Amino acid sequence: MKLSTLFTKSKKDVPAGETAKNAQLLIKAGFVEKEMAGVYAYLPLGKKVLDNITRVVKEEMNIIGGQEISLTALQPKELWEVTGRWNDDVIDVWFKTKLNSGGEIGLGVSHEEPLTALLKNYITSYQDLPVFIYQVQTKFRNELRAKSGLMRGREFLMKDMYSFARTEEEHQKLFTEAKKSYERVFKRLGLSDKTFFTTADGGMFSSDFSYEFQTVTDNGEDIIYLDRDKNIAVNEEIMNDEVLSKLGLKKENLEQLKASEVGNIFNLGTKYSKPFELNYLSEDNKLEPVIMGCYGLGISRVMGVIAEILSDDKGLVWPEEIAPARFYLINLGSDSEVIEAANELYKRLIDEGIEVLYDDRDVHAGEKFADADLSGIPYRVVISNKTVAQEKVELKPRLSSEPELLSIDKLIETFGVKL
């Protein structure tokens, strides 16, 4: 993509009211636009990042056998009355509205009910289980106070996966697989150093604990207590002596940290399968309730968290897998040889299947460098009189301050698609 044709541009100022670092940077760099509190539109570069995060998540869910579907955002009241969760005292963040033809509907806050109901049409035998089903969808929650930029929205993108097992033991197996896949996701997203498996309250989903992936950041909403040696944490909401001894943790080894919940996985047991009568016939011809699990991952929130914690004073820093492009290509100056060389390299990179954002604008070097840094694209490639004279290009990783000169062939050999 050429920057001269990209309709967005970076800003020098950000709204004073926007204090969350993630929102400030993403708005400044032209990745998102705020529509209202907790509701953001994604612009071309931001949409690429969001899609890339989604891609990584889907790949990992698919590896463990996740089957992707897409449920509906419009939810009929009747479905949620089965579990009592239509009641505003139970779920107080519904966006509810009426159909012109009569019924009452809500915008999906989560999807346990519809999926459990749906599976009644397909799960009848022990031979139909186990199964992982997931979707990536916009969720709507009427938060009293949206805040922290992308980290607590009223409309946000979430991957929610559900597991369906025959027995508690089978559920545990699925749970462990899902947990591992989450660890791979956070590793690929560059968050693993700061993300910890955390035991938390089961909330209204479960009478047992729930488990969260908490990424340490000052802008987080949760407080966790981390045992660095054991690499596990406890959410403040369940911190007490009983829980600690159950988890084998000692108070004196714990470090108090602020964190943001980027993922949440837990056992639903038969909480939903019972009311919806989602049963299967066992080998010995007995009707048994399906054991369910739930695995959430806030994709747009993760994007906010990454913007928040991986950035530096110059701007965003995207991990390679999710960056909007691999290279930020700059032509320096207006000499025709330079521009020609840069244009040629741009074409070559496209031919080689390397994503590149080409800053072909007629602006000063400083502005291009500043935007290159701000955008967080992993590698900056500069074509100038100097590089043209030596028949080389200049390469600089986003976080490095030392550019290196190398030939175009070497560049492509290093970064091109391996066939």
Add this chain to the structure above:
RNA sequence: CGGGGAUUGGCGCAGUUGGCUAGCGCGCCGCGUUUGGGACGCGGAGGUCGGAGGUUCGAGUCCUCUAUCCCCGACCA
């Protein structure tokens, strides 16, 4: 939902006790000079001051109501 702050061109802001054609910076358009870290000169376009009502000869400025945004708290399935 409680408390605090805010709303003035696309963005960031200023606008004294009410007073004349509402300013500044960024960005934008044109011409020229520049070109390895957000350059400069000259000339332009663009706002009716969140909304509604009121006080007044006169309201961006005062009063009432209202909407929205931000922060702290509560909430967070």
